[in-house]
Amino acid sequence: MVPLPLAIHTAEQVRSLDRHAIAQLGIPGYTLMTSAGEAALTTLRSYWPAAQRIAVLCGPGNNAGDGYVLARLARARRLDVSVVAMTDPRSLRGDAQRAWSDFVAEGGVTREWSDDCLDNAEIVVDAIFGIGLSRTLDGSMCERIRRINECRASILALDIPSGLDADTGHIHGAVIHAERTLTFMGLKLGFYLGEGPNCTGIVMFDGLELPTAAFSHVDPSALRIGDDALARLLPRRRRTTHKGQQGHVLIVAGGPGMAGAARLAGEAALRVGAGLVTVATRPENVAAIVGQRPELICRGIERVDELTPLLERADVLAIGPGLGQDDWAQALVNHSIRLALPTVIDADGINLLAQSPSKGEHRILTPHPGEAGRLLGISTAQVQSDRLAAARGIVDRYGGTVVLKGAGTLVVERNALPSICDQGNPGMASPGMGDVLTGVIAGIAAQTAELAEAARAGVLVHAMAGDMAARRGERGLLASDLFNYLPTCVNPTQRF
Ligand SMILES: NC(=O)C1=CN([C@@H]2O[C@H](COP(=O)(O)OP(=O)(O)OC[C@H]3O[C@@H](n4cnc5c(N)ncnc54)[C@H](O)[C@@H]3O)[C@@H](O)[C@H]2O)[C@@H](O)CC1
Ligand SMILES: [K+]
Numbered sequence: 001m002v003p004l005p006l007a008i009h010t011a012e013q014v015r016s017l018d019r020h021a022i023a024q025l026g027i028p029g030y031t032l033m034t035s036a037g038e039a040a041l042t043t044l045r046s047y048w049p050a051a052q053r054i055a056v057l058c059g060p061g062n063n064a065g066d067g068y069v070l071a072r073l074a075r076a077r078r079l080d081v082s083v084v085a086m087t088d089p090r091s092l093r094g095d096a097q098r099a100w101s102d103f104v105a106e107g108g109v110t111r112e113w114s115d116d117c118l119d120n121a122e123i124v125v126d127a128i129f130g131i132g133l134s135r136t137l138d139g140s141m142c143e144r145i146r147r148i149n150e151c152r153a154s155i156l157a158l159d160i161p162s163g164l165d166a167d168t169g170h171i172h173g174a175v176i177h178a179e180r181t182l183t184f185m186g187l188k189l190g191f192y193l194g195e196g197p198n199c200t201g202i203v204m205f206d207g208l209e210l211p212t213a214a215f216s217h218v219d220p221s222a223l224r225i226g227d228d229a230l231a232r233l234l235p236r237r238r239r240t241t242h243k244g245q246q247g248h249v250l251i252v253a254g255g256p257g258m259a260g261a262a263r264l265a266g267e268a269a270l271r272v273g274a275g276l277v278t279v280a281t282r283p284e285n286v287a288a289i290v291g292q293r294p295e296l297i298c299r300g301i302e303r304v305d306e307l308t309p310l311l312e313r314a315d316v317l318a319i320g321p322g323l324g325q326d327d328w329a330q331a332l333v334n335h336s337i338r339l340a341l342p343t344v345i346d347a348d349g350i351n352l353l354a355q356s357p358s359k360g361e362h363r364i365l366t367p368h369p370g371e372a373g374r375l376l377g378i379s380t381a382q383v384q385s386d387r388l389a390a391a392r393g394i395v396d397r398y399g400g401t402v403v404l405k406g407a408g409t410l411v412v413e414r415n416a417l418p419s420i421c422d423q424g425n426p427g428m429a430s431p432g433m434g435d436v437l438t439g440v441i442a443g444i445a446a447q448t449a450e451l452a453e454a455a456r457a458g459v460l461v462h463a464m465a466g467d468m469a470a471r472r473g474e475r476g477l478l479a480s481d482l483f484n485y486l487p488t489c490v491n492p493t494q495r496f
Contacts (some may be wrong), residue, residue, distance in 0.1 A: 001047070004205050007220035009186035011131035011166040017185050017218045021210055024217075024416055029095045032208045033062065036184050037069025039206035040125065040158055043182050044074070048123050048154060051472070053080045055121035058100075058110070058147065058327035059128035059162065060087040065096030066158045066184075066496045067127025072103040084117050086128050087112040113144060117341050118151040120193035126155055126176045131188065133172055135164060142174035142280030155432060156180040160188055161199040167384070169194025173195050177201075184208055185429070189221050191422045192408035193387055199315060203422070222388075222418045225411070225460045230492040233448050234273070236393060247446025250314035252307070252332055253321040254281035255348070259288040261322025261435045265346075266296045268439025271319070271486035274446045277439075280310055283327075283409065306336045316342045320349025321435040337363070341452050346438040350375060353398065363400030364445070364455045366438055372404055401452045403441070405434065413452045424463030427474030436479045437462045440486065461489040 046055065056071045058064035067083070074081045088108055095429045099102070100110075109118060118124055127146070135144070141260035145163055155178045160166055164174030169190040179189070181200040184207075190196045191203055205424070206216070213354045227423070237246075249269040254414030259281065266279045266289065276297065279289055283300025290298045301307055311317065313456075319336055323329040325348050333352040337343055337360065345353060346366045354374040367375060369383045374396050376383070382405070383390040391404040392410035404410040410417040441458030448454050469479055 002063040002178075002205050002207065002226065004203065004422075005207075006224045006226050007186065007213070007215065008189050008192065008224060009218065010189050010221050010267075012220050013167075013221065014186040014188070015095060015129060017210075021208075021214060021336060024429050025211070026373045027210070032097050034069050035208040036066040036158070037073055038184055038208065039184070039317070040156070041073045041158065041207070042069040043180070043204060044070075044125075045124060051122040051210065052120045053082070053122045055082045055118050055123070055153070056123060056125040057084045057128050058089070060091065060095045061130060061132045062094070063127050063130030063132070064089075064092065064161055065099035065161075067125060068096070068099035068103040068108075070127070070158075071108060072099075072106055072188060075106065075108055081108075082117070083110045084113055086113055086141070099429070115147060118148065118153060121151065121153040124148060124151060124153045126157040126162050126178060129167045130159040130321065132168060133163070133165070135172065137173035141445065145174040146174055154179045155201075157200070159184050160190070161329050161342070163197060164190055164199050165194070166190045166281055169196035170385075172194050175199050175437070175471060180204055181208060184221070185210065186218075187224065187259025187422060188310040192222075192422060194385070197373060215306055220417065220422050225421045225456050227420045227460060227464075227492065229453065230457055230460070230490070231455055233444070234492060236493045243275035246273060247315045247397055247443075248276040248278070249274045249439075249442045249446045250310050250315060250317050250405055251277065251279045251321070252281075252301075252317065252336060252444065253323055254285045254289070254317040255322055255326065255329055256282060256284070258322025258324065258374045259285035260432065261295070261347070263289045263292050264432045264435040265318060265321045265439035265442070267293045267480075267483060268436040268486065269443030269446070270295055271483050272365060272440050272443035272458075272490045273487075274443035277443070278314070280307055280332075297354055299333070302328050304331045307332060307335065310343065311336065311339060314341060316344070316442050316446040318344040318346065318438050320346035323348040325351055338416055342445055344442045344445065345436050357397060359397070359399040361399045362451065363398070364403060364441060364451055365394060365398060366403040366405060366434065366441065367394065368405045375486065388412070389416065399454045403437075403455050403459055405437070409463070411452070411456050411459055416452070419456050419457045421463050423460065424466050425470045427470045427477035428466040430462075430479060432479030433466075436482055444490070461486065464489045468480060
C-alpha cells in the first residue's frame with residue numbers, strides 16, 4: 001500500500017497538478033487515467049482477494065473513465081464485471097470517452113441502472129462523480145445513492161465518495177458511504193471536514209506514477225499530522241537526565257466535584273514524560289487526586305496569591321479542566337493567563353476567556369466545537385460547517401495556536417498551513433478525553449521549546465493512544481484507558 005502523503009489539497013489544486021503532469025511533464029491524461037484504473041484493480045485484489053463479482057458504477061465525467069479502465073482490466077483478469085452506466089456513456093468526452101470505447105472494443109457491455117442491479121455484487125466500485133461534482137444531485141440520483149448504500153456489497157470509492165464536496169466535506173444531496181476510498185494525486189481536504197470522515201472509510205492513496213518532484217509544484221491547503229516529527233520532538237533521553245530537566249507542568253483544574261478532570265489532566269502530563277506535575281485545585285479535591293495518583297503533587301488553593309509560587313516554578317501552565325466558572329475559577333484564570341508562561345487553555349478556561357477576551361501568542365487553546373462557538377459568538381453548527389474558518393477566526397481574535405477538536409482535529413496558527421489529525425476514533429467521544437488531551441499537550445510542551453509543534457504532537461499522540469485503546473472496541477472506551485498506551489506513543493525511538 002502506498003503511504004499517505006502529508007499534503008492535503010483542494011480540488012483546484014489537484015486539477016492544477018493534473019494540468020502540470022499533462023502540459024509540463026508530457027504525461028497524457030489517458031495514461032494517468034490508466035494508472036488510476038490499474039491502482040483500483042490492485043486495491044480490489046489486495047483487500048478483497050476472494051471477490052469475483054464486481055459492479056462498477058460509472059457517471060458522466062473522468063471519474064467514470066477510471067471506472068471503465070478498471071472494468072476493462074478486471075474483465076481481462078476474468079472477474080465477473082457488471083458495469084452500470086448511471087448516465088448515457090455516449091455523452092462522455094475526452095479521456096473518459098476513450099476509456100469507455102476501449103472497454104467496449106474488448107467486448108465490455110454496460111447496463112442501465114435498475115433497483116436490483118447490485119443484488120449479486122460482492123464489491124461495488126463508485127466511479128459516479130469525482131472532483132468535478134459542482135452542484136446538488138437531482139432527486140433520482142440521490143435515491144440511487146441511498147439504494148447503493150443499502151446494498152450488502154463492500155463499496156470502494158474511486159478518488160472521492162460520490163456526492164461529497166472535495167473542498168468542504170459538505171454533501172451535495174446524498175453521498176456514497178464507502179468502506180475504502182482510493183484517491184488519486186492528492187488527498188482531498190473534504191475528507192477531513194464536514195461529513196467527509198463519515199463517508200470515506202479507510203483512505204488510500206495513489207500518485208499515478210508522477211515523479212516526486214511534480215508534487216512540489218502545487219502548494220497544499222493543509223498538512224496531515226504525521227509521526228515523523230515525534231522522534232525529533234521526543235528524542236531518546238540521555239542516560240544522565242533527571243526529572244528537573246524534563247519540564248514542570250502546573251495544572252490549574254478541578255472545581256467542586258471535578259477532581260477527576262484535574263487528575264486526568266495531571267496523570268496525562270506524567271504519562272507523556274513531564275518531569276514534574278503539580279495540580280492546583282480546590283482544597284477538598286486534594287485527597288482524592290493524590291490518592292488516585294500519588295506521583296502527582298497536589299496543592300489546595302483558596303486564593304489567587306497561593307498560586308503565585310507555583311506559577312513561578314512551572315515551565316508550562318494548563319488551565320481549565322473541570323474548573324467551573326465561579327468567582328474562584330474566574331480569579332485564577334484572570335490572574336494566570338496574563339502571564340508570559342506557555343499556557344494550554346481548555347474547557348472552563350476557554351469559557352471564561354470568551355467572557356473577557358484577550359490576546360496572547362504563548363497560548364494553545366483547545367476548544368471543542370461548542371467552546372469554539374462561544375469564543376466566536378456563533379453557533380456550534382456554524383463552527384462545524386466551516387471548521388477551518390472557525391479555527392482561523394479564533395487565532396485572529398485570541399492569538400496563539402488553536403486546536404479545534406472533533407473528527408479531523410485541526411491545529412491552526414498564524415502564518416502556517418493548518419494541520420489536520422486523521423487518527424483517533426469515535427470511541428474518544430467520551431468524558432474526560434479533553435482533559436487527557438490538555439495534559440498530553442502540556443506534558444509534551446514542557447519537554448520541547450516550540451508550542452505549536454507540541455500542540456500537533458500532543459494531538460497525534462492522544463489520537464494514536466485512543467486508537468490503540470480502541471482495539472478491543474470503540475464503544476465504552478474511557479479516557480483513562482489511554483494511560484496504558486501514551487508511553488508507547490511518546491517513545492518513538494523505542495517503539496519497534
Ligand atoms: N487526466 C484526468 O483528467 C484524470 C482524471 N481523473 C479522474 O477524473 C475525475 C475528475 O473528472 P471530471 O472533472 O470529469 O469530474 P467528474 O468525474 O466528477 O464528473 C464531472 C461531470 O459531472 C457533471 N456534474 C457535476 N455535478 C453534477 C450533478 N450534481 N449532477 C449531475 N452531473 C453533474 C459535470 O457536468 C461533469 O460532466 C477525478 O476525480 C478522477 O477520478 C483521474 O483519472 C486522474 C487523471
Ligand atoms: K467516486
